[in-house]
Amino acid sequence: MWVKLYMMFTSVNTFFHSFCKGFLRRLTNLCELQRICYGTTKGYERTIRIENSLKKSKQLARVWTSLIRIPEKGRYTESNSAHTLEAAVTGITLLKQVKPTYHREFVRSLRFSLNHICSYRQLEFEAEHVRRMKFDTSDQNHVNKLLILWESLRDDPIEGLVSKKWQDIGFQGDDPRTDFRGMGMLGLDNLVFFVTQYNNLARHVLSRSLHPKYGYSFAIVGINLTHLIHNLLRQGKLKTHLYNAMRAVVGIEDLHKLYCYVFVEFDRLWLAEKPRDVMEFGRIRDKFEQILVERLEREDCVLSGRGTVEEI
Template sequence: MKHFLRVVTQFFVFLYCKCLWRGLKFVIRKVTGRCELQRICHNNKPGARRTLKIESSLRYSKNELCQSALSAHPDRVEKTIDDIMTLKKVNPDTNPQLGISLQASLFQIVGYRSLVSEVEKLRREPYDCENPDHEEMLMKLWKTLRPDSPLTGRISKQWCEIGFQGNDPKTDFRGMGLLGLHNLLKMSKAEWEQKNFDKAIGYSFAIVGINITDLAYSLLVSGALKTHLYNVAPEMPSLSHFQQTFCYLMQEFHRFWIEEDPCDIMEFNRVRSKFHRRVLRQLKNPDMALCPHFAASDLHLVNL
């Protein structure tokens, strides 16, 4: 009985707070002459600080049009913005900046959702040694990292030289699928000396790259990367932005590994978990950009 009364009390407190909040928003609009979306755009600079608040406002709106805006197709974003401004009784002629700001943020929101789907599709596609495209990417990875050392065979101990765990690399891609291979190939093309990774104690490029791919993937699907991507992608975050982030995480993890100075590879999980927590703390800052000094287009990578 006590439990029932507590649940009922909590329910009515929730309803009271909800009504109070809506009433407060109504009063604020009457006083300021601006709806909540207008206030967000006016009081917050472009980027994650603004887009995260717009995303929250739309998600918790009582209006289905606002809620559905979060899942709008990119081609429908402009029409969706027009509908929202009509709903909010905002004149686009006297308030042109609101439409521009909402459009930029909504492109980021729907772009992030599309990026999650694209990355998930790559992750779910297993490496297939019978697929010539997959094999071509794998051979390209070897030639990029060991241009002066031809492979003696498709199944070879040489794969261990670049950090795979066995004679056939396909077994290491089981967790991250083609996403792991795509990221390794992108990283191998970046302006970063792969040999630096080999200098770390018990540290191998390929298997660590797949592991950091898993870390980047978890940050993406959990929504933690919204802060970073909303700050570095002016419109729709793309796969290039994700791969840029992966390359950054690889470089930072290498530095972090050296700083931690672990005794051996058995400490890898501890160091990785500590690094993961540090990145999560950084991403809680709405002004954070993990790699703020260059955009995805500035990363010197060769297209697949």
Template structure:
């Protein structure tokens, strides 16, 4: 199987030009046109457009991809929206596609372009949050941490900044700052977003984590799930979800808030998965965590997958 995985891409790269030539001769349409007109909107179309642009041998398109890659991490929303008409203009010139003959092509391609480089910008934004270390001397960081406690434990005031009470919501020691080392502020921002946007669901999960036999460390598990969400984005596995999301929600591109919502989905679903797995104790965490991750990766292999953040609970 390993040898086959190595050989097939080589074979495909060799015969791809012949396939493209044949299809162009038969349909009189370029590969990008065939994708935009024939593939379903969302991950199916956008992923194929991304692959076609990345593998293009046209110098103009290669330069376009490099330029957009370089600019994407630093552009604002308005500048990101300018990627679409620029890409459509360059591609249509390179492929000799006439707008009056194919009036829908620029729009269809542009939608994919905005989604592709919106995702690449999101990767950068999420990495920036992960790289930002928790600083107890930073008032904004401290306020967010205290806000997390207030949202999860509104009836129980903290007795101090450094206290064993933090273990009640699943931190390892008396000072939570040490638990954010791996995921930085991204871990705290995720936990805080879950507790803010879906407070009932977050407290529902927290209650499960306190179960006398099936319990787990809420905050630590939450930070582990931040790592899972981050890796899904970094490796590109999450493209399926985000490319479908922008189409379903009629957005132009994915945002950091969309990443937070993916995290909330993963946390809520992991809690369900954990309880249904009936673990012997917390020592089963790694095995159950890995099994859960596999189920999500398998789901993302289906180009119609979108993880819906429906976190309503009947009671807390």
């Protein structure tokens, strides 16, 4: 019974949506995509409405499928992105009978939003690819990144890849490689970006993590936060922030910067909560995720960190 009611509701909803689109097209002489581009704010609001419109459009189904297949296979690169966008824009304007020379602003807005849509999906592909990449001791690049992590946080030398000293920056044991199993090289890349691009801030956060009463494991927490933002990326919840950031292309550097913001905000919450011990990590982590998701659910969300030592 409930299945039949749901199917009936879906059919009625589809009918009225199609009816309204047709009515507005005749009334305004503009297709739905034009109305979105001309009537919405640049950023998440416009891009997500364009994305939803393309998903629902039967007329543009082939254009949409051809477009998203490229980033979903990791082939939306700098060398072919321009050609991909032009092919999609040309297909849409032809099928919707829009004159590009007359509606130049529409074409620019559409191209900008399509670039966001594709680059977000490309970012999903790249992040997952790096996450699946295991730490390889025979890969000198992997080894160098781990050593950079230590050297950026500590002034004393490290004896090698296996040492009790790794616990000083928050790894669980003598061999830090084992802690990256869940998040692979993505966990390490996030940490390395934080400690190299915001070194003073990262060192300060490390010092706060060593608090004698309210301390936590810096590196382990960092890897857990990688897991959090990776899940939010796959769920599409980072679109508000990334689309509103106004950069033409959403890329892996944007994910790294967001990670730094998340790390600082988690550290702020952790010490404010004054946990009894590290066993409260699950509770505080869940609370932090709820706060973060609530911020991301705002259509005007732009997560901007207060990135100085004095402000945390």
